[in-house]
Amino acid sequence: MQRLSCRLAAGRRQLNITQSSASSSSAWRRSFATSNVNDLKAKELNAAAKRWVDEVASFESSQAKAISGDPIAMTDVGWLVHKGRAPILDSSSAPGTYQDADIPRAIEAYKKAAELRYSPASSLLADLYFYGKEVPPDLGLARRHLEEVLDTTLHDEPADAYVRGKALRQLGIADRLSGDVASSKERLSSSVELVSKHLNGNWAFILPHDPPGLWELLSREQGILEDSPLLARNLSGFAAAPGRGEGDSLRTAAALRSYTNALRAVEAHDKAWAVALWEESLERFPEDYERGSWGVTYLESLMRVYGHPILQKALREAVQGGRRPAVSVLGSALGNTAVWPSLAFGFSARGYEALGCCVDKAKELVEGLKGEAGDEARSRVEFFKADVFGPNVDLTGSDVVWSNDFQWGEEAQSEVEKMAFDAMDAGGCLVLYRRPREEGLAWNEIGVAKAGVSWDPELPVFILRK
Numbered sequence: 001m002q003r004l005s006c007r008l009a010a011g012r013r014q015l016n017i018t019q020s021s022a023s024s025s026s027a028w029r030r031s032f033a034t035s036n037v038n039d040l041k042a043k044e045l046n047a048a049a050k051r052w053v054d055e056v057a058s059f060e061s062s063q064a065k066a067i068s069g070d071p072i073a074m075t076d077v078g079w080l081v082h083k084g085r086a087p088i089l090d091s092s093s094a095p096g097t098y099q100d101a102d103i104p105r106a107i108e109a110y111k112k113a114a115e116l117r118y119s120p121a122s123s124l125l126a127d128l129y130f131y132g133k134e135v136p137p138d139l140g141l142a143r144r145h146l147e148e149v150l151d152t153t154l155h156d157e158p159a160d161a162y163v164r165g166k167a168l169r170q171l172g173i174a175d176r177l178s179g180d181v182a183s184s185k186e187r188l189s190s191s192v193e194l195v196s197k198h199l200n201g202n203w204a205f206i207l208p209h210d211p212p213g214l215w216e217l218l219s220r221e222q223g224i225l226e227d228s229p230l231l232a233r234n235l236s237g238f239a240a241a242p243g244r245g246e247g248d249s250l251r252t253a254a255a256l257r258s259y260t261n262a263l264r265a266v267e268a269h270d271k272a273w274a275v276a277l278w279e280e281s282l283e284r285f286p287e288d289y290e291r292g293s294w295g296v297t298y299l300e301s302l303m304r305v306y307g308h309p310i311l312q313k314a315l316r317e318a319v320q321g322g323r324r325p326a327v328s329v330l331g332s333a334l335g336n337t338a339v340w341p342s343l344a345f346g347f348s349a350r351g352y353e354a355l356g357c358c359v360d361k362a363k364e365l366v367e368g369l370k371g372e373a374g375d376e377a378r379s380r381v382e383f384f385k386a387d388v389f390g391p392n393v394d395l396t397g398s399d400v401v402w403s404n405d406f407q408w409g410e411e412a413q414s415e416v417e418k419m420a421f422d423a424m425d426a427g428g429c430l431v432l433y434r435r436p437r438e439e440g441l442a443w444n445e446i447g448v449a450k451a452g453v454s455w456d457p458e459l460p461v462f463i464l465r466k
Contacts, residue, residue: 052095056087066109071118078109079124103134114148122148123163130170139174146171155190161198165191169205169278173289176282188278192271201268206277206294213457214296218264221298225260228253238306239315241324241346248346255343255373260299262365263336267296276357284354293407294333301451301461302340305431310447310463311400314429315345318399324348324380328395330388330416331404335362335381341400342381343373351383352393359385389415395423406433406455414438421466430464 059080065073080086084101107128113121126145129138149167153160172187195204203214224231232249266273281289305311318325325347329338332351335358342349353359362383369377386392389412395401401420405413417438420430426444433453436446445465453459 049095052087056089059087060089069116071113071116071121074109074113074116075118075121075124078106078113078121081109082106082124103128107135114145117152119149119152119160119163122146122152123167126167126170130174139177143171143174146174155194158198161194162204165195165199165204168194173278173282176279177286177289184282185275185279188275189271192274196269196271202271202274203268206267206274207296207454208290208293209295209455211296211454213452214454217298217300217452217457221260221264221300224300225253225257228257231256234303235344238303238345239312239319239325240344242319242322244346251371251373252344255369255371255377256299256340259339259343259365259369259377260336262368263334266334266361266365267294270361273357273361277355280355280357288409290407295404295406296454297337297404298452299336299340301453301459302337303344304451305449305461305463306341306345308447308449308463310445310465311429311431314399314427314465317427323399325399326350326397327400327402328352328398329402329404330393331408332362332383333358333404335365335383337402337404338362338383339366339377339381342377346376346380347399348380349382350394351381352386352388353383354385354387356385359383389419395420398424398428400429400431402431404433410437417441417464424466426466428466430466432462432464433459434462435460436462436464 059077062073062076062080066077077086081099081102084098086099088097088099107125110121110125114125122145126142126149128135129145130142131137146167149163150171153164153167155164168187168191172184172191175181175187176184192202192205196202203211207214228250231253235252236249277294281293306315315325325345327338327341327347327349329335329349329351332338332353333355335351335353338349338351339362341347351359351362353362366374366377366381366383368374384392398420401424403416403420405416408416413432413434414437417430417432417436418441420428421438421441421443424430436443441464443464443466445463447463447465449461449463450458451461
């Protein structure tokens with residue numbers, strides 16, 4: 001269970017920005033250039049073999065401790081069995097071979113650990129029945145295990161904050177689904193207060209997933225924003241709206257820094273908005289509230305997508321035709337995937353979002369921008385509270401349709417693709433956080449950019465050009 005909580009718990013530490021030195025980078029390149037290829041392969045094989053030996057030894061040690069009654073080891077073994085990462089110990093099996101995932105066996109291990117009052121085991125049991133992805137959903141059983149978490153943790157103990165805060169959030173969701181609005185609000189408010197106090201802000205409350213690399217990628221983003229001259233130089237190679245000159249680059253970098261810092265402050269520290277996010281998601285999508293699940297896209301990730309040759313080609317054609325490129329965002333959340341390209345490249349942008357708390361806050365963030373950059377953003381960026389499949393969504397003339405539909409379900413995702421294809425002119429691009437589903441659409445080009453998001457630090461983002 002430590003694997004689940006360590007990333008967010010690490011937020012108690014101050015975020016440090018680390019940059020590799022040029023000398024070490026040069027040394028690495030020299031070493032690589034002069035190494036024998038066969039020696040490198042041998043070293044890689046030896047390293048892999050050592051990792052496997054260590055993995056097997058660790059699993060055997062955990063098994064022995066579990067048999068002796070150690071609840072932490074029981075949970076660790078259960079987790080590896082659950083995820084299909086338990087090594088096969090038979091000497092006849094090839095190294096690197098794992099047992100198939102075994103949910104009943106994992107549940108048995110979690111139950112034994114939970115009986116010994118180990119809260120992470122109770123939390124894992126609750127997850128299984130709460131989400132119902134690997135076993136039939138059972139809200140009653142989920143509640144029982146969530147109450148076990150509360151019974152075996154302390155509200156003022158920092159080490160318990162992650163698992164206890166998560167349990168309170170899930171109980172708040174369960175209460176809301178059961179119609180107990182008052183209890184739901186109390187539980188959700190208690191959860192966000194707890195994690196905000198002990199886990200460096202709201203992240204453990206608003207993110208329903210364990211976020212690999214969150215602190216490192218937020219630190220990296222902050223480092224990029226703080227180096228305005230470098231950011232300005234990097235932006236200069238992108239397609240930009242007509243009339244946008246090189247002299248705008250430093251002003252643009254400053255505006256990006258101001259806006260992004262304000263955006264992250266809302267996500268990390270606006271507790272009222274965080275509670276409203278869950279409440280409105282549950283009210284708006286009671287049967288599919290995960291559709292409103294929060295995720296983080298980083299500034300660098302958006303730039304990687306916009307820097308893809310397919311997207312740059314489409315945008316340059318628009319600019320060469322004397323047009324200001326237009327961006328439409330489906331599921332615009334707090335608006336960053338609309339505001340960033342407007343600030344950075346002078347594009348116009350429209351964001352469509354079903355949750356009013358996000359639309360209101362997105363508008364507030366744009367209103368807070370100072371100076372000429374703020375005036376320009378307010379004249380070019382609009383946000384609308386609208387169901388993305390409703391009559392008020394207009395994608396006509398969009399050069400880029402950016403769809404935040406990762407959690408929307410297959411039917412809705414297919415509808416997004418058809419809707420965008422029908423609305424866009426030839427040359428328009430659709431950006432997806434997942435593989436395209438509709439095989440019958442005649443996209444002219446399809447590309448992939450690797451971009452970090454909170455649920456995957458190297459997510460393949462698909463770019464489809466009509």
